[in-house]
Amino acid sequence: MEIKLSSVRVLEARDLALPQVKGLSQNRLLQHLLFWFVYVSFFGLLYGSYIDDYYNAFMVELVELPFKMALVYFNMYYLMPVYLLRKKHLEFFVYLLLLMGAIGALMQYVLMPLLIHPLICPTTCTEDNMSLYRFVRNIVNINYVVAITAVIYLLKNWYRHQQASQNLAKGKLEAELQFLKGQIHPHFLFNTLNSLYSLTLKKSDTAPEVVLKLSGLMDYMLYDAAAAKVALEKELNYIQNYLSLERIRYADRVDISYTETGRMAGLKIAPMLLLPFIENAFKHGVSTETANAWIRIDLKVQDGELVLLVENSKYENAVKQQKQDIASGIGLKNVRRRLDLLYEGQYSLEVEDEPESYAVRLELTLENE
Structure with missing residues (x-):
């Protein structure tokens, strides 16, 4: 009894541990949160080392993050499925560029003067941050995250199609093998029953032995x-x-x-x-x-x-x-x-x-x- 209880406890521990191990690979929310954490950390450190002010760099990234997220998810879940994957390339790039321009203008001419400049960097942010040159740089900055997420989306979409194709091919292969094997069974049975029939017509003493062996063969099949x-x-x-x-x-x-x-x-x-x-x-x-x-x-x-x-x-x-x-x-x-x-x-x-x-x-x- 003690052995059985120990086995049960081991199984329970294993079942509880599996969700923790598989949690990240199966939980889309955790995957997305991890991606955005890595993104903010990387570009915050990169921009912070450039201006020699990590606090301002991270704060700017966090303030701009909701707008970038909105652009990314709108692109992945609407523009790409509706236009890009349906080979409407011109419409996709036109709408994407317009959307990126709108988000860039919002961040440049609304967020910068009303939030970032007065609250985050009142001394370091200059008029140059409001210039057209800065606007173009912001668009390029936005393009990074759009390109990265678009590549991830396309790779996942390609992988899903590959898996579906492999599963379909595997299903067809298994169905064909079962069909071929199913043809062999009745073919063999037909021949063996003919043999048994001929023995019974002759009233052979070996007919019972044939029935016994046939039973064993049927069990195997x-x-x-x-x-x-x-x-x-x-x-x-x-x-x-x-x-x-x-x-x-x-x-x-x-x-x-x-x-x-x-x-x-x-x-x-x-x-x-x-x-x-x-x-x-x-x-x-x-x-x-x-x-x-x-x-x-x-x-x-x-x-x-x-x-x-x-x-x-x-x-x-x-x-x-x-x-x-x-x-x-x-x-x-x-x-x-x-x-x-x-x-x-x-x-x-x-x-x-x-x-x-x-x-x-x-x-x-x-x-x-």
Whole structure:
């Protein structure tokens, strides 16, 4: 009980600490306050070092701050979204310049004589501060903060669009992968149920074993195969169960050879990725042949690299039909697309179509668990 209570206290402490850590990155008010604090501090120190009077410099910055803030937020939340982002560049720059001129005139000819000159710098402020030259300098000074905030706004807007595009692309990719995987499941189930149907017609004693193995395969497809990656050992066990079903189905009609070499533990692979190669060997290579049919499956793993070689015999009268089936088969088309999406630049796929045999060789770089 003490352990459980300690765990709860740790979780509570962690949950209380997280908002403090994430507060600045998620709180827009704090971000804005920090920006204006840094802005006033930087330009106050800069201007103060220039006139050698830091108090007056900071006081002037603080007095002018509300007007600069009004200009900045009006620009970011109205002018830029309404005109600049809609590519109305001329209207944007005209309105912005007019607004900056109005704010500059307000600060120069209202704030300076009525507030800044009499209260902040009655001795240091001179007539030169009321001149046209000073007015132009104020406009340039205002331009700094407008430019800085505009760049920040555009960068954030670009980042949001990039994130939205990436999320959209990711969503489309996941939807396509789920669609391709969903096509494989019923395709395999259809073939297996056909096998079971043929066994029940023959009243074979192996039908119950087929049902049991099929149940295990369905469990894998419904639960394990729903993940993005599964342990390689699970995928290979799934293939072995599939081969067991096919051995029951074909009995002595087909010579099936399957070998595994290498270290499989600790590696991951996309589920249902290897089966279509093996399934097509049965479907298009030996399903209608009555004698001398064979399938060879050789799987090697070395240093995280998987090499799968699947070969099957071909019978002369069905070569043309086999080529058409392979070219239009759902399984191989899907697996090629899934390889492109999941293992781009990390796989090679070679097909050898000989007069009496058909071979597929896949080399794939696997991930560690």
